[in-house]
Amino acid sequence: MTSPVLKVSQLTKRFGNFTAVDEVSFEIRPGEILGLLGPNGAGKTTTIQMLLGVVTPTSGAIEAFGLDLSTHREAVLQQVNFSSTYIAMPQALTVEENLWVVARLYGLRDIARRVDDVVKKLEMDEFRQKVTRKLSSGQMTRLTLAKAFLTEPRLLFLDEPTASLDPDIAYKIRSLLKEERRSSGLSILYTSHNMREMEEMSDRIIFLQRGRLVAEGTAQAIVARFGKADLEEVFLNLARESSVPLPS
Ligand SMILES: Nc1ncnc2c1ncn2[C@@H]1O[C@H](COP(=O)(O)OP(=O)(O)O)[C@@H](O)[C@H]1O
Ligand SMILES: [Mg+2]
Incomplete structure (x- = not known):
């Protein structure tokens, strides 16, 4: 077993x-x-x-x-990683910047590759340069999921x-x-x-x-x-x- x-x-x-x-x-x-x-x-x-x-x-x-x-x-x-609808992210950063911040906090290597991977996986290409404050709730949810996937838990x-x-x-x-x-x-x-x-x-x-x-x-x-x-x-x-x- x-x-x-x-x-x-x-x-x-x-x-x-x-x-x-x-x-x-x-x-x-x-x-x-x-x-x-x-x-x-x-x-x-x-x-x-x-x-x-x-x-x-x-x-x-x-x-x-x-x-x-x-x-x-x-x-x-x-x-382990975590995602919730109620997570707060720095609002003034773009989607891509937020993902980089998370990657650095976790001490990840190969950050550009990992960010590209999750952006592709969650179909976030058209809003990756958007400021987080301006995201729709659906886009925000995808960002919090992307954050969770980034560390490959x-x-x-x-x-x-x-x-x-x-x-x-x-x-x-x-x-x-x-x-x-x-x-x-x-x-x-x-x-x-x-x-x-x-x-x-x-x-x-x-x-x-x-x-x-x-x-x-x-x-x-x-x-x-x-x-x-x-x-x-x-x-x-x-x-x-x-x-x-x-x-x-
Ligand atoms: N920090 C806290 N102090 C006091 N009570 C709390 C605290 N956190 C949660 N609770 C109480 O614990 C119970 C369970 O809450 P929670 O785990 O958020 O439930 P759920 O996520 O299933 O809705 C609720 O009655 C809530 O009020
Ligand atoms: Mg709950």
Whole structure:
């Protein structure tokens, strides 16, 4: 059996006496796309922030590529990248300049080649000289994805990557992600509020509700287990159960 790319064991995050992530355990296998699903406030972003070493877990363990994140932070994070709709980039720089800044921060070599590669991959040629402030939301999303691809990661965390894209570009992005995992064995943890997209993209799905992992499996298996028509219905059901007032 191949060892997992990521192994999360009983991961917990408390803010004061509020538990945002509660003893969550899961694995991602090489080349796997794992969907992370859950209503607002379920703990998805907090989980991803712990996986990125940005938020310190209250307890539990995170192992990536066989290394413990808490003791091998740099070695792990070099092979990981992240993209979110909510990322901020220097607004006065052009797309190309932003990519160069990121490449330098990561100490990458062969920067011109890598920048050309991601620009081509994400079809960004017509706006590579554009100032970031003037990008449309779809262009901005492609830039944040380009930033993530630039470092050629083995493991990618995507927090709602297609949230602001028109259907045509969202389709291209999904094809690209699937192609990357096929050609380079990239593993991806993926969140989205689009259930059809989740079903299409994910090899397996984990479902968080109020910080707890309440379901895990293929979309098909989860739908069957909850006795619903589709993933959308499972989601609505769990979201309604969670819609008690949450502490702020
Ligand atoms: N820094 C923080 N301090 C206090 N509570 C937080 C903090 N970050 C997140 N939370 C709370 O943790 C819960 C989970 O949030 P989050 O991980 O952003 O959920 P999701 O991404 O699934 O919508 C929410 O109730 C949120 O208010
Ligand atoms: Mg979130």
